[in-house]
Amino acid sequence: MTERRPLTILFADVSGSTRLFETRGDEAARRIVANVLLALAEVSARHGGRVVKTIGDEIMCTFPGPLNGLLAATDMHRRIKTDPEFQRDNLAIRIGLHHGDALVENDDVFGDAVNTAARMADKSLARRDQIVATASTVNGVTNTTGLRVRPLGSAWVLGKQAPIEIVDVLWQEDLAHVTTVQRVMSAVDAAPPDRPRLTLRFKSQVFELDEGTPFSIGRDPASSLVVETEWVSRNHALIEWKRGYFMLADRSTNGSWLKIGDDDELFVHRDETHLRRSGSISLGQAHQIDDADLIWFQCGGE
Template identity: 65%
Template sequence: MSVQQSQTILFADVSGSTKLFETRGDVRARGIIAAVLNALTEVAHRHGGRVVKTIGDEVMCTFPGAANGLLASTDMQRRVKSEPDFLVENIGIRIGLHHGEALVEDGDVFGDAVNVAARMAALAKRDQIVATASTSSGITNAAGLRVRSIGTARVSGKLLPIEIVDVMWQEDVSHVTTVQRVVQFADAPVERMRLVLMYRGQAFTIDELADPFTLGREPGHSLTVDADWVSRDHAMIEWKRGHFVFTDRSTNGSWVAIGNEEVFVHRDVFHLRRSGTISLGQAPAAGPTDLIQFECR
């Protein structure tokens, strides 16, 4: 059953997680990120929030009101900066949030408010909280929150740019400039992340703006793998908030190998990083010629 509700959507993710995997190794890095997400979950619950899902190094939460979400966001930053284990690893997070109408369905949340909140998270830098101005309007004084305008930003699906603010969470903000700036997106060329896939002499390149790349047994997919162990609609790869995400939706699952780590992904998601191989429907040893190689550039 679907229900339309007014609520605050918050996205928080670990900044620089790719470097963390490179410097600490896959097992240690995954343990650190899990500890960070657990800490963020605790803070969300303390402010009346609900964790919708975690994907890789990111957590998505909902709150009944804007004040709940804003206060949770500042406490999340302070928690990360006060935890000794996180300080040793130089962990930082970035947060984006927006209050608006969202569609709640089977525990998940969809709609315009989610898209806007995700855009805010994409704009945020390490140790920063970015929110729409409408989310903070009228409640900052009562809640003891401080914000500064950082101009406007364009959001996909919106005709006009929207006002955005930086939510100040540090105890001492005397060093922070309050000069307003406008966020620009189209004036300077930006080098995009690319994912290159290679399979049986074929090469495919996906970038941040590409449509989802689908894989399956039936013709019509971006990549068709004609094998009995591959589902008709097996998997999908798409760019989501700073990562190429592999989503398995098959019967037999998939195996993703990066370096010495091999992960079985079944009806779940996995962040692709560096380079490795994907095997659809069977373990890699069973059919090495059917491996899909990938490389993030």
């Protein structure tokens, strides 16, 4: 029997599991990841949630309403951060959630709401130790609970005709490291789906570019994005719209590494290449596992 009902859908991914398998071996790593997912399931149950499925190092849960899901998400992070076993292996989680109408059939859940929630948990949007939710999910909830959020701008979801507003749900006591979204793209909400656009994400910063906005990256304080690591040049790279693409032009001493989807890394040094689909940029060194200094990008309107 198929039934449509409003649900809050939450996806949580274990961050650090790849390195865990490399350092601890398959059997031990699998046991630890299973324990993480079990801990998340227990937290979910305490907030009225139901585990729909686990896939590898990911768990999908549903909740009757947004408040249940949001409180569960914050408690999931706290549960992982206070477990000595998980912290010994530097494990964390990233969470995405969305509230909307979903199709429930044979204990599984389908539909647009599921796709949107999964997009919120994608690593191009959510980072380790973070909760990303659609703004519509938190509207009306934060006024009555103490939950705090920061805007992250807009994100494109497959099947949507317009970008949707997303927020960072703050669960940590120390918020000094959290920065607000910086809008580089003008009038993003009114932009048609076919308008060229590029979303960049670095740690807690989100930048939205359009075809008229050159974007500089480097250690120079005047850069559009300042990255203060020793292997990054003062004027490391420039991103701009040229010849029908967003182009990454490397101007650095050490070069830049570009990774698109599951493709092999591309090394760019004193040259330029076009950004397509979605992926990550590593400045000055090749990609590292769980690298906190990666710049994530997503192209739209190509």
